[in-house]
Amino acid sequence: MKDFGTEQIRNVALISHGGAGKTSLAEAMLYTSGAIKRLGKVDSGNTITDFDPDEIKRQITISTSLAPLEWNEVKVNLLDTPGFFDFMGEVQGALRVADSAVIVVCAASGVEVGTEKVWAYADDYNLPRLIFINKIDRENADYDKVMEQLREFFGLKVFPLQFPLGQEGSFKGVIDLVKMKAIIYEGETGLSFKEEEIPQEFADKAQGLRETLVEAAAESDDDLMEKYLEEEPIGEDEINQALRKGILEGKIVPVLCGSATMNYGTQPLLDLITSNLPSPADRPPIVGVLPGKDEEEVVKEADKDESPSVLVFKTLADPYVGRVNYFRVCSGTLKADSQIYNFNKDKAERIGSLFFMRGKNQIPTDQIIAGDIGAVAKLSATATGDTLGDKNSPVIFPAIDFPQPVISFAVEPKSKDDEEKVSAGLTRFLDEDPTFKVERNTETKEIIISGMGDAHLGVIVERLSSKFGVEVNLKTPKVPYRETIRRSAKKEGRYKRQSGGRGQYGHVFIEISPLPRGEGFVFEDKIVGGVVPRQYIPAVEKGIVEAMEEGNLAKYQVVDLKVSLYDGSYHTVDSSEMAFKIAASMALRSAIEEADPVLLEPVMDVEVTVPENFMGDIMGDLNSRRGRIQGMVPGEGLQVIKAQAPLAEMFDYAIDLRSMTQGRGSFTMKFSHYEEVPHQESEKIIAAASEEKEGN
Numbered sequence: 255m256k257d258f259g260t261e262q263i264r265n266v267a268l269i270s271h272g273g274a275g276k277t278s279l280a281e282a283m284l285y286t287s288g289a290i291k292r293l294g295k296v297d298s299g300n301t302i303t304d305f306d307p308d309e310i311k312r313q314i315t316i317s318t319s320l321a322p323l324e325w326n327e328v329k330v331n332l333l334d335t336p337g338f339f340d341f342m343g344e345v346q347g348a349l350r351v352a353d354s355a356v357i358v359v360c361a362a363s364g365v366e367v368g369t370e371k372v373w374a375y376a377d378d379y380n381l382p383r384l385i386f387i388n389k390i391d392r393e394n395a396d397y398d399k400v401m402e403q404l405r406e407f408f409g410l411k412v413f414p415l416q417f418p419l420g421q422e423g424s425f426k427g428v429i430d431l432v433k434m435k436a437i438i439y440e441g442e443t444g445l446s447f448k449e450e451e452i453p454q455e456f457a458d459k460a461q462g463l464r465e466t467l468v469e470a471a472a473e474s475d476d477d478l479m480e481k482y483l484e485e486e487p488i489g490e491d492e493i494n495q496a497l498r499k500g501i502l503e504g505k506i507v508p509v510l511c512g513s514a515t516m517n518y519g520t521q522p523l524l525d526l527i528t529s530n531l532p533s534p535a536d537r538p539p540i541v542g543v544l545p546g547k548d549e550e551e552v553v554k555e556a557d558k559d560e561s562p563s564v565l566v567f568k569t570l571a572d573p574y575v576g577r578v579n580y581f582r583v584c585s586g587t588l589k590a591d592s593q594i595y596n597f598n599k600d601k602a603e604r605i606g607s608l609f610f611m612r613g614k615n616q617i618p619t620d621q622i623i624a625g626d627i628g629a630v631a632k633l634s635a636t637a638t639g640d641t642l643g644d645k646n647s648p649v650i651f652p653a654i655d656f657p658q659p660v661i662s663f664a665v666e667p668k669s670k671d672d673e674e675k676v677s678a679g680l681t682r683f684l685d686e687d688p689t690f691k692v693e694r695n696t697e698t699k700e701i702i703i704s705g706m707g708d709a710h711l712g713v714i715v716e717r718l719s720s721k722f723g724v725e726v727n728l729k730t731p732k733v734p735y736r737e738t739i740r741r742s743a744k745k746e747g748r749y750k751r752q753s754g755g756r757g758q759y760g761h762v763f764i765e766i767s768p769l770p771r772g773e774g775f776v777f778e779d780k781i782v783g784g785v786v787p788r789q790y791i792p793a794v795e796k797g798i799v800e801a802m803e804e805g806n807l808a809k810y811q812v813v814d815l816k817v818s819l820y821d822g823s824y825h826t827v828d829s830s831e832m833a834f835k836i837a838a839s840m841a842l843r844s845a846i847e848e849a850d851p852v853l854l855e856p857v858m859d860v861e862v863t864v865p866e867n868f869m870g871d872i873m874g875d876l877n878s879r880r881g882r883i884q885g886m887v888p889g890e891g892l893q894v895i896k897a898q899a900p901l902a903e904m905f906d907y908a909i910d911l912r913s914m915t916q917g918r919g920s921f922t923m924k925f926s927h928y929e930e931v932p933h934q935e936s937e938k939i940i941a942a943a944s945e946e947k948e949g950n
Contacts (some may be wrong), residue, residue, distance in 0.1 A: 267352035271368025272337030278514035287323040302613035303334040340707035343689035351582035361395035367917035444517025474500035534625025554585040561647035562586030595645040659704035660908035679722040698732040737805030739849035747841025760833030763821035793831035797838030808943035879903035
């Protein structure tokens with residue numbers, strides 16, 4: 255690619271509800287610009303930005319892809335993002351490095367839940383945006399209805415710049431309300447079109463919409479408003495200048511339309527992106543902090559002559575070149591074959607080759623300037639969210655706010671010989687995906703993977719198979735129940751074995767009593783007169799601690815227990831540490847039997863954010879999960895329900911919440927405390943544990 259200045263760069267995220275046609279639109283824009291010579295199709299699995307085998311198989315975008323193109327002497331970096339909720343972490347990473355957004359809406363489906371979500375994300379990043387109503391050629395397409403929805407959901411700052419010339423099977427072009435011309439497409443590629451006078455049957459509609467548009471543009475410019483009020487003629491250039499100002503200030507969101515698969519409407523879209531959306535130089539400078547000094551701000555301007563600073567927003571594990579880091583140069587110029595410093599890891603990195611990415615294809619370059627987006631391979635320590643830069647000009651940019659996982663499964667290799675491969679593969683995926691988590695639960699002895707939904711974790715499982723040759727099963731994780739006692743008890747433990755040689759002898763008396771919840775374990779030595787010699791007392795404690803690993807009820811860890819060693823006896827020849835350890839464990843198990851043992855379960859703090867109209871259903875569902883409502887916090891059209899619920903009832907909550915709220919609800923969950931399991935539930939758990947033991 256030829257060199258472009260910062261002012262000639264547009265970083266544009268394509269965002270939408272799943273299935274609105276972002277990938278097809280990216281493909282059409284690449285084809286129209288001449289960046290590719292053939293128009294690929296999602297159905298055929300040959301698009302530039304959906305190149306991963308899982309994306310081709312599922313026909314959805316899973317991972318954000320980069321696709322630079324050139325149009326009107328401007329470089330446009332398209333960021334094609336996923337639309338499905340399970341992969342929203344990719345959207346957050348893309349929006350962090352974008353300067354604007356194109357929100358794609360289906361002409362048949364209209365405004366959907368995902369449309370609302372990505373609009374809110376764009377608000378969070380204060381991104382100028384435009385809307386492209388796609389699939390005008392589709393059956394049941396209704397442009398006017400979708401426009402009404404857009405203005406209803408997102409306000410009166412949404413204005414049409416075009417409307418379609420025909421719909422469904424009769425769609426043949428668009429009417430441009432700035433030029434006041436009809437753009438009619440010819441041929442099958444969408445590259446050939448002609449401008450004509452607006453057909454008479456559309457003239458009144460076009461004139462009315464243009465008046466609305468001119469009034470909106472005039473409100474962004476005092477001089478233009480004066481001309482408008484005095485009813486002086488307003489030219490096309492004046493409207494465009496006012497539109498650009500309104501778009502950059504967030505006062506105007508223009509709406510265009512077309513069909514990505516037919517490649518109708520992509521030329522005007524590219525024109526608007528290059529002329530009216532912001533360059534990195536138009537956006538506010540990026541603010542970071544000095545490493546280790548969060549109170550000291552560092553401001554980085556998008557200036558190629560500044561010291562270099564880079565934010566890594568995505569990491570990809572490429573099977574051929576290894577790990578590839580995608581980044582935005584926030585200031586300065588990053589050069590190939592140079593040294594750079596990772597301030598998050600406090601480590602120097604060697605930059606080898608630099609390249610721009612177009613899908614999976616690498617375009618080599620010697621340097622990447624401020625505002626541009628590129629990639630580098632084989633950095634040793636750098637991960638998503640890290641800040642790189644000149645060691646003499648330190649800065650750390652705020653971390654990317656990735657969503658937290660909401661669903662967890664236990665991973666079980668189909669072959670026990672594959673356990674190491676599973677661990678190695680899952681670790682690789684952690685590098686790529688910040689919304690994916692792995693932990694080994696030491697209590698249940700399971701590997702737990704957590705993600706944004708069942709589809710998200712399904713992709714992980716498929717990649718384990720395709721990349722590492724490992725087949726696994728996913729199952730509901732075991733709940734890390736615990737056991738404790740409700741009253742005190744005293745017991746004797748006596749271990750005596752005699753064989754041909756030296757025997758074994760250990761003898762103890764202990765008292766056990768319950769501790770307050772969360773206190774853990776306390777051992778008290780109350781031996782007097784040396785009835786148990788000093789050297790054997792640590793063995794007694796060790797025997798008790800080991801015995802507490804498996805309780806009497808269902809083999810779960812025993813907690814919140816005080817054990818007092820108050821008497822015992824020993825043999826001068828036969829006593830040993832092992833004998834006292836065994837005697838102590840025998841005494842503990844006997845004492846627990848008489849101390850009213852009970853099961854404890856983990857209880858979680860849950861915060862559910864939902865629209866008000868779903869409140870009743872959500873509260874009823876939480877109650878059915880043995881949840882307790884703690885309170886509610888009102889918000890703008892949303893309510894936050896605070897509750898506590900047992901972990902055992904919450905494993906499938908993410909899926910059910912999405913279903914109950916049509917995708918509008920979200921929740922967070924963290925551990926709160928352990929409490930007693932109700933008797934009826936406890937019996938089921940003990941019975942299940944007994945069956946599992948018999949089965950083994």
